[in-house]
Amino acid sequence: QNIAGKFAARTKLTETSSSNKKRRSFWGSQKNNVVEDEEEKDGECSWTKEGIRNCWWWHLFLAESEMIIKSVGISVVCALISWLWYLRSEYYVAEEQDVKEENKGGKFEPLALFDVANAVRSSLPLSSLYTSAAEDIVCDNPEQLKSLFQSVEVGFEGLSMNLQQKKKGVPDRVILDGSISGVAKPGRMLAIMGPSGSGKTTTLHAIAGKVKYDKRITLSGKRYINGEPVTGDSLIPMAFVEQEVNFFPHMTVKETLDFQVELKMGSTLKTQAERDNLVKELMGQLGLTKSANTIVGNAKIRGLSGGERKRLSIACEMISSPPVIMLDEPTSGLDSYQATQVIETLRKLADQGKTIVSVIHQPSQHAFQLFDDLLLVSEGKLMYFGEVSKIRGHMEGLGFGCESEVGTAEHVLDCVSRVVGAGADAEKASVERIEAIAKAAKKQADALELATTNEQNEEDKDSVKKAAKKMKHIVDRSHMHPGVNIFRQFKRLLGRAMQETLRGKAAFIIKVVQQVALGVIYGGIYTLGDNQASIMDRFGLLSLIVIGATNMAMAGTIRSFPKEKAIVSNELASSMYRTGPYFIAKALSELPLIGVFNAIFGAIIYPLTKLQPGKFKTFLGLTSLHSIASEAFGLVIGSISPSSDVALALFPPIIVLNIIFDGKNISEENTPAALRWVNKIGLIKWGFSGLALNEFEGLEFSTKGPRRGPVTKTGEEALARFGLDDMKISDVIGAQTKLIAGCWLLSFFGLALTRQKYEVMHSPRK
Numbered sequence: 137q138n139i140a141g142k143f144a145a146r147t148k149l150t151e152t153s154s155s156n157k158k159r160r161s162f163w164g165s166q167k168n169n170v171v172e173d174e175e176e177k178d179g180e181c182s183w184t185k186e187g188i189r190n191c192w193w194w195h196l197f198l199a200e201s202e203m204i205i206k207s208v209g210i211s212v213v214c215a216l217i218s219w220l221w222y223l224r225s226e227y228y229v230a231e232e233q234d235v236k237e238e239n240k241g242g243k244f245e246p247l248a249l250f251d252v253a254n255a256v257r258s259s260l261p262l263s264s265l266y267t268s269a270a271e272d273i274v275c276d277n278p279e280q281l282k283s284l285f286q287s288v289e290v291g292f293e294g295l296s297m298n299l300q301q302k303k304k305g306v307p308d309r310v311i312l313d314g315s316i317s318g319v320a321k322p323g324r325m326l327a328i329m330g331p332s333g334s335g336k337t338t339t340l341h342a343i344a345g346k347v348k349y350d351k352r353i354t355l356s357g358k359r360y361i362n363g364e365p366v367t368g369d370s371l372i373p374m375a376f377v378e379q380e381v382n383f384f385p386h387m388t389v390k391e392t393l394d395f396q397v398e399l400k401m402g403s404t405l406k407t408q409a410e411r412d413n414l415v416k417e418l419m420g421q422l423g424l425t426k427s428a429n430t431i432v433g434n435a436k437i438r439g440l441s442g443g444e445r446k447r448l449s450i451a452c453e454m455i456s457s458p459p460v461i462m463l464d465e466p467t468s469g470l471d472s473y474q475a476t477q478v479i480e481t482l483r484k485l486a487d488q489g490k491t492i493v494s495v496i497h498q499p500s501q502h503a504f505q506l507f508d509d510l511l512l513v514s515e516g517k518l519m520y521f522g523e524v525s526k527i528r529g530h531m532e533g534l535g536f537g538c539e540s541e542v543g544t545a546e547h548v549l550d551c552v553s554r555v556v557g558a559g560a561d562a563e564k565a566s567v568e569r570i571e572a573i574a575k576a577a578k579k580q581a582d583a584l585e586l587a588t589t590n591e592q593n594e595e596d597k598d599s600v601k602k603a604a605k606k607m608k609h610i611v612d613r614s615h616m617h618p619g620v621n622i623f624r625q626f627k628r629l630l631g632r633a634m635q636e637t638l639r640g641k642a643a644f645i646i647k648v649v650q651q652v653a654l655g656v657i658y659g660g661i662y663t664l665g666d667n668q669a670s671i672m673d674r675f676g677l678l679s680l681i682v683i684g685a686t687n688m689a690m691a692g693t694i695r696s697f698p699k700e701k702a703i704v705s706n707e708l709a710s711s712m713y714r715t716g717p718y719f720i721a722k723a724l725s726e727l728p729l730i731g732v733f734n735a736i737f738g739a740i741i742y743p744l745t746k747l748q749p750g751k752f753k754t755f756l757g758l759t760s761l762h763s764i765a766s767e768a769f770g771l772v773i774g775s776i777s778p779s780s781d782v783a784l785a786l787f788p789p790i791i792v793l794n795i796i797f798d799g800k801n802i803s804e805e806n807t808p809a810a811l812r813w814v815n816k817i818g819l820i821k822w823g824f825s826g827l828a829l830n831e832f833e834g835l836e837f838s839t840k841g842p843r844r845g846p847v848t849k850t851g852e853e854a855l856a857r858f859g860l861d862d863m864k865i866s867d868v869i870g871a872q873t874k875l876i877a878g879c880w881l882l883s884f885f886g887l888a889l890t891r892q893k894y895e896v897m898h899s900p901r902k
């Protein structure tokens with residue numbers, strides 16, 4: 137009737153218009169009363185106040201103002217989104233460069249628009265969709281870049297890191313004192329050694345531009361690539377192998393490498409055969425060919441040995457053939473045979489021209505001698521920088537020689553370690569020794585020449601500068617991008633996620649056992665009839681089913697997701713793929729198993745408890761939807777929590793809140809006003825409502841049996857007891873769908889916003 141009324145009003149408007157007959161409404165509008173008012177004043181259309189009110193376009197505007205405002209609003213939002221998207225795309229970078237190039241003659245100045253765009257750009261959390269323009273910039277002279285990257289010398293000077301103490305008035309803690317300087321050369325292996333806690337890992341991360349952001353930290357120093365300074369938190373073109381290596385445990389060595397090769401090199405190695413060749417080559421180089429089809433495993437799942445896992449992580453890092461390889465304790469946790477194997481692998485890579493820098497802890501004499509250079513640190517100070525072969529002589533020269541049978545590595549570590557617990561005199565002597573060694577090291581560091589010298593001829597200087605400019609695009613984090621488009625990223629990520637879900641046999645079996653056990657327990661206890669007592673029994677059973685499903689789905693995700701997040705955060709930080717495709721793939725990969733588990737549970741509980749026949753399919757659909765919503769909730773908690781401990785600590789209060797607001801435990805009127813919104817997003821409330829509506833609609837009860845409350849004859853009357861008589865299953869599906877969408881969106885932003893940030897290295901204070 138309403139629509140007909142509106143239509144009639146429109147027709148009247150069209151028929152009676154004196155100005156012209158074009159005055160027609162194209163969309164439904166609620167402004168007909170206005171239109172009709174205007175009709176009465178119909179007259180001549182002119183450019184007077186009265187006249188305008190008689191014009192057809194004015195009527196059209198009034199009739200459609202809501203739609204016009206909405207359209208303009210949507211267009212503005214779309215334009216804004218497109219602009220922001222464009223800013224994050226590398227096309228913007230290319231255009232900015234072109235305009236700046238053209239503007240060299242001072243044609244249009246200043247480029248304030250680019251300044252505003254750059255400010256917005258740097259604050260955007262999302263990254264670029266397109267990659268090809270970036271390749272144009274980065275690879276416009278591949279030969280020049282190739283030659284530059286074949287041999288890279290990494291210099292570092294005056295590295296200093298201070299940590300502000302939490303208590304006010306307590307002076308900053310000095311982690312690196314500003315004396316650490318050195319250079320890692322192509323074809324050579326540099327070992328960073330020192331006692332535990334001396335600052336080795338911090339030094340390596342500082343050189344690499346990978347010190348994790350902490351607002352209490354101040355980092356300063358200088359870094360050079362081939363004599364050219366590298367600024368801020370820029371990366372150097374390197375492979376960085378962390379001490380803790382995490383992989384998806386159920387993927388084989390070959391699958392892991394296939395996945396990484398495609399995402400990192402997909403745009404360069406266009407055919408599958410080229411990519412397969414690279415995988416083969418990497419496995420050969422790192423001695424992994426025999427284990428190609430072995431799953432990677434982890435502490436709980438038997439797979440590769442510790443040494444093989446370390447070598448796999450080196451292989452993964454070497455995919456883009458970086459000229460520099462940095463490793464944080466690659467031998468930790470390995471026996472001496474495996475440790476030596478890893479170091480020998482590195483030696484081979486150095487012999488091919490790579491620059492290797494590695495933190496190393498108590499190496500064997502043989503492994504130590506495979507290194508060329510040594511950076512020795514103690515208590516954040518430089519103790520020695522120079523050739524490994526000269527360290528013994530250097531220490532002897534300072535008066536700290538050692539007996540011939542003691543290994544060199546062991547001896548130098550003894551020399552730079554503070555003696556604790558052996559009396560005040562011994563400690564004092566060790567402190568004096570460390571100071572004397574540090575003093576000598578300072579002289580060595582002062583003599584180092586790291587920056588490009590003025591004596592270089594002009595041609596050399598020019599080519600290095602040009603190359604360094606290109607390199608900036610590669611190493612600057614804001615220019616890093618995945619090697620393939622988002623659709624290929626999504627396809628690969630979905631494949632990996634499905635593989636992990638389906639291959640996790642132990643987790644699968646545990647979940648099946650849980651579902652069977654719960655089904656049998658409920659089925660053994662509940663037999664629902666049609667007497668009065670069965671009404672509360674039904675409500676009780678449905679409530680338990682929902683609480684159980686929420687617990688299981690949420691706890692499972694909370695437990696497993698933070699581990700996966702650790703791997704994914706690293707992959708996201710190295711721009712292997714974007715958060716969006718990862719997230720969608722992750723969410724979709726969970727769906728099939730949710731259906732399977734719910735079907736197992738439903739098939740047991742339904743006949744055993746004698747829930748209403750004919751409603752099984754809807755029951756299955758509703759429990760599956762509820763499980764998806766619970767997992768999505770778990771994902772939010774997992775993605776915003778900094779660790780799995782925090783996520784697990786958040787779980788009980790969230791479940792308790794959900795139970796309180798499940799629609800039965802507190803009435804809406806008595807809920808504190810500030811908490812009423814929780815009622816609307818109560819997972820258990822919506823899950824329970826859906827199952828109750830499905831079960832009770834169409835049921836009839838006999839008046840026999842003990843009852844609680846008045847006699848209830850129909851399912852609809854029973855639903856009214858819980859205020860569910862006005863609700864429909866479609867309302868529940870709508871609410872759950874919105875909950876799922878909201879949770880996925882929150883998790884997506886949680887992941888994007890908790891992305892790892894790194895410290896920017898400031899120039900040293902003069």
Ligand SMILES: Nc1ncnc2c1ncn2[C@@H]1O[C@H](COP(=O)(O)OP(=O)(O)OP(=O)(O)O)[C@@H](O)[C@H]1O
Pocket residue numbers: 299311330331332333334335336337338339350353497
């Ligand atoms: N972000 C940080 N916050 C607090 N302390 C830090 C931070 N980074 C480093 N430190 C401290 O700086 C010191 C040096 O740490 P680093 O990990 O570099 O030592 P290390 O020589 O590698 O030790 P190990 O051989 O035991 O791994 C340690 O006492 C460490 O606690």
